[in-house]
Amino acid sequence: MSPLDSQSQYQSFKLENRSSSAPIPLYYRIKEYLIHQIEFGSLLPGDQIQTEDELSELFKVSRMTARRAVNELAQEKRLIRKQGIGTFVAEPSIDRQLTKLTTLTEELQQLGYTGLRSTVLAWSTHKAQNQLAKALSIQAGERVLRIRRVRYTGDVPIAMQTIIIPDKFAPGLQPTNIGKLSMYQVIEENTKQSVKWASQKIDAVLATPYLAKWLEVPIGSPLFKVTRQAFFDNEQPMDIARTYYRADRYSFQINLYRD
Template sequence: MIDRSNSVPLYLQVKQWMVEKMDSGEWQEGDMIQPERELAEDFGVNRLTVRQAISELAAEGRVVRTRGRGTFVSSPKIQQPLGQLTSFTEDMRRLGMVASSRVLKLEIREATAVERTMLALPPQGLVFELNRLRLADGIPMALENAVLCYELCEKLTEVSFVELQSLYVALKEKCGLELTRAHQTIETLVPPQHMAELLKSPEGAPVLKMTRKTFTRDGTPVEWVRSFYRGDRYRFESELLL
């Protein structure tokens, strides 16, 4: 399995062997990988070599380390393109997965100072807040906290978000609002315990926080949303042109 005459570093040869096991289907999602000590003995290398291979696979989301239990094969990451304004429901449908939601919070209230700034609201302006756990094929994928200008989307009160998954569809069909562009930022953070429990994310795994402000064609801000995606299940990608 290891070719010491090969110029490829030993840890990359170990990593490639493990990748082939996963890509061939011999190692399935949830399978536990042999301990580092056993793999090192099988390959005839030291444990640091195996550890480096596993660390790279963990960084790529191919495996998940669970303290006190071991290392397990994880699901392939969802490739989420940047540069297109789409809903979670559309994204999952494109990937052949069934989107669903659990509504955690739904209320109409007075906007905070930050929300008034983000949505260009007057003093005492109202917002419609929708906080949901988003799932794909029953697996928690993201937490979404969407705050919208209530004056523009009052008819959202007629929508059952348990049944209707896409907020953007509701905005178009019920409120006559078509969102055409957005400004967003993405950063990583270690989730607080309650968030990690809702997402069922591995211990210590980061989440990808996306903050987005969405506009209509005439530049009216409608939505300010903060989404927290499981870092072990998502990979954002974009195409850059020179």
């Protein structure tokens, strides 16, 4: 954003808010100004905002005051700081309903998200040891497929997923065809069976250096760890999946009812 554009939008913001007679803290004026730009479309998700120096000069305040406004908006998940690059408008948080069994791909498509893609980090087959074979209700020594991938909306990583599937259920799966496809849909088509239900557990964890690298968050950032096992309609386990979601980009909603 050019200095001229910033000054023009600042003057417009002042005119729209001149009726307020109550004293407003200086940092809060900057915060309201940035929220105004985001909510009215002057700043879109992924856009870089003014630097702290530019904001302090625009509002004639100290850099510390400008930093407080930006920090609060980052804590509220409206902004994302990228070390050494700048501060950007955050993508809206994905609010996932836990009332129906869907894959991440299906859920995001239903919410209207586009640009879904995956980066495959690992793709291998190996023999299932006793404990894993028991969990998947297969014979020890049967081959399983292990996939690790990062899921993106556009250029923003939102989750890292590790999936283990009996190899006999995945003859058509290839690294090239799982980027935009629902894993359930591919397996259901291959096996001619329907996925009926799943057991799911959600934990709060902190990002390790490895997770932080691929999810593009600081080490120690909060994540949701979701462990899920899906079952076919004949009660045969289909997979075991462990997914780490960015807590700044993802939330879960559950509707509860009294009897």
